Amino acid sequence: EAQVTQNPRYLITVTGKKLTVTCSQNMNHEYMSWYRQDPGLGLRQIYYSMNVEVTDKGDVPEGYKVSRKEKRNFPLILESPSPNQTSLYFCASRNGYNEQFFGPGTRLTVL
Amino acid sequence: AQSVTQLGSHVSVSEGALVLLRCNYSSSVPPYLFWYVQYPNQGLQLLLKYTSAATLVKGINGFEAEFKKSETSFHLTKPSAHMSDAAEYFCAVSGINTDKLIFGTGTRLQVFP
Numbered sequence: 001e002a003q004v005t006q007n008p009r010y011l012i013t014v015t016g017k018k019l020t021v022t023c024s025q026n027m028n029h030e031y032m033s034w035y036r037q038d039p040g041l042g043l044r045q046i047y048y049s050m051n052v053e054v055t056d057k058g059d060v061p062e063g064y065k066v067s068r069k070e071k072r073n074f075p076l077i078l079e080s081p082s083p084n085q086t087s088l089y090f091c092a093s094r095n096g097y098n099e100q101f102f103g104p105g106t107r108l109t110v111l
Numbered sequence: 112a113q114s115v116t117q118l119g120s121h122v123s124v125s126e127g128a129l130v131l132l133r134c135n136y137s138s139s140v141p142p143y144l145f146w147y148v149q150y151p152n153q154g155l156q157l158l159l160k161y162t163s164a165a166t167l168v169k170g171i172n173g174f175e176a177e178f179k180k181s182e183t184s185f186h187l188t189k190p191s192a193h194m195s196d197a198a199e200y201f202c203a204v205s206g207i208n209t210d211k212l213i214f215g216t217g218t219r220l221q222v223f224p
Contacts, residue, residue, distance in 0.1 A: 004154075033212075040120070042201060042216040043155075058211070090154055098143050098162065098205060100212055102154035 002027045004103035006091050012109045013081055021076045021106050023091030029101075031094040032074040033058065034066065036087040037105075043090065049074055081110040113138045113204050117215035125223050130174075130189040132218045134202030137183065144185040145203040145212070146176055155201065161185060172196070197222045 004025045013019055025032065033048035035058075045058030049068040063085055065077040074093075078085060091103040118133040136142055143162050147155040159170025166178040176187045185202060202215040 035214075040216060043214040045211065048211070092155075097160075099145075099157055099160060100155075102147075102156070104154045105152075 002101070004091055004093055004101050006089075006103035006106050008106060009104060010107050012111065014111050015082055016080050019078050019081060019108075021078075021089060021091075021108070023074045023076065023103060024072050025074075025091075025093040025101070026072065027093060027095065027101065028071065029093035029095055030071065032068070033092050033094075033100075034064070034074070034076045035090045035092065036060065037090060038087050046076070046089075081108075083110045086110045113140075113142065113206060113211075113213045115202050115204050115213055115215035117200075117202050117218050119218055120216065121219050121221065123221040123223060124192045126194055127191050130187070130192045130196065130220065132187040132200050132202075132220065134176075134185045134187065134215060135183050136185060136202070136204045138204055138206060140206040143205045144176075144178060145205075146170065146174070146185075146187050147201045147203060147214075148172075149199045149201065149217075151198070158187070158200070192220075192222045194222050194224065196220060 007022045030051045034046040035043040037043045044060045047066040049055045089106045092100040094100045114137045116135045145160045146158040159168045161178045169175045174189045199217045199219045201217050205212045
């Protein structure tokens with residue numbers, strides 16, 4: 001089944017404790033991205049990647065890092081999480097018809 | 112620059128009534144336009160998309176949207192609401208030669224029996 005998977009689905013952590021949210025897609029898509037969803041703000045792009053080893057900032061990149069060492073994986077890294085990064089995070093990959101496929105989401109709470 | 116405005120953060124309809132969710136866009140280049148649906152505790156699912164072919168686009172679950180360039184609109188409609196349509200709906204825009212997808216703030220649809 002074609003899909004985007006994210007792990008973990010839920011995470012509660014404390015300020016400053018480094019964490020990684022994994023994202024993997026099995027559709028051989030070149031383009032992948034990370035979004036955060038906050039009430040009243042819709043989805044905002046954090047980072048995106050056009051291909052392996054090619055990444056760039058989206059609209060809200062501060063406090064986040066990404067890497068793209070393999071085509072299928074695009075992890076999101078929070079080196080020192082803060083409470084304002086409490087949010088719902090979505091990974092997505094895009095096909096050649098500009099359709100984005102979203103993962104199920106990761107709900108992160110930073111205390 | 113591109114942007115999307117969704118009018119109405121909440122829309123309530125009775126089961127069987129017309130659903131109309133509004134979306135206006137701003138784009139300096141010919142746009143691709145999308146509607147996504149998000150059911151509770153799930154990710155976003157593509158409902159339909161406009162990519163400069165037919166202006167009336169039909170999607171899944173009986174939804175359709177019409178691209179009106181003169182009004183810069185891409186409103187989502189469904190003739191008869193069903194209880195299962197209750198969800199949050201997002202309009203999004205991207206340029207033909209760009210990869211970035213810009214989302215609206217979403218409209219939560221409630222359907223009453």
